[in-house]
Amino acid sequence: MQRSQVKKWLKKDNLLILEGWKRQGLSNEQIANNIGINRKTLGQWAKKHAPISNALKKGKEVTRFEVENALYDKAINGNVTAMIFWLKNNWSEKYNDSKLSIEEKEVMIIKKKKLSADMRIAEAKARLLEKATDASNERLEKMLSILEESAKEEEEQE
Template structure:
């Protein structure tokens, strides 16, 4: 049980599977095999990563929207001044959030599908090669 808590903690701290394997003293492939063979190891790693993923997600959203916070100045452990400050919304964070959360609307490249036949008015479509050459030479 202590080993699982350690694995979960390392995952929560943001360590990759490769770094976790190194800390345990095994290769990354062995850790992968353990995750397949022992579901409790897989769950501990997932649980740890989920915690930090949620924290980062919350921080990104907060940054994208902007927020207020109180800056407190203390002297001798006593609060002497409190100022409410604002962090402006971050456009880059908002774009990142939208592109990842709503890719159908916000990704850079939009896929547009057409249905049916698209008619093009081409006055030269029925001409043979010799007729086209003759037109070219006339101009």
């Protein structure tokens, strides 16, 4: 049955279906499932049959470049929508829908990093406090205070 099935998938129409599935973002395992075979079998087919291998590759890689090139050509030839789309995706630091200035974005990134660090410290503190005995609790509190002061100093230096 495997041989007759691979012959079916070597036909032009079915190779186009393979390319389409890959373009849609399906994994080889999902494609194999659609065909009704094991992922390893699909891999063997791709090794033994160049058209299947090419269809799987083209669907994913070549198509991206074909679309990208077509978009670029439209943008260069004056299609305003294509120009906007291309600029937003390829020069996002200048062309984006954000109302924030570059400086405001940098401040947001710093605040996000600080919040993340504060959360990690709080989580570590909670874990340590749960495990700590009364005798070690005092030392732990001192160590955490030192870490918090160090983090504040680093923040002020930024």
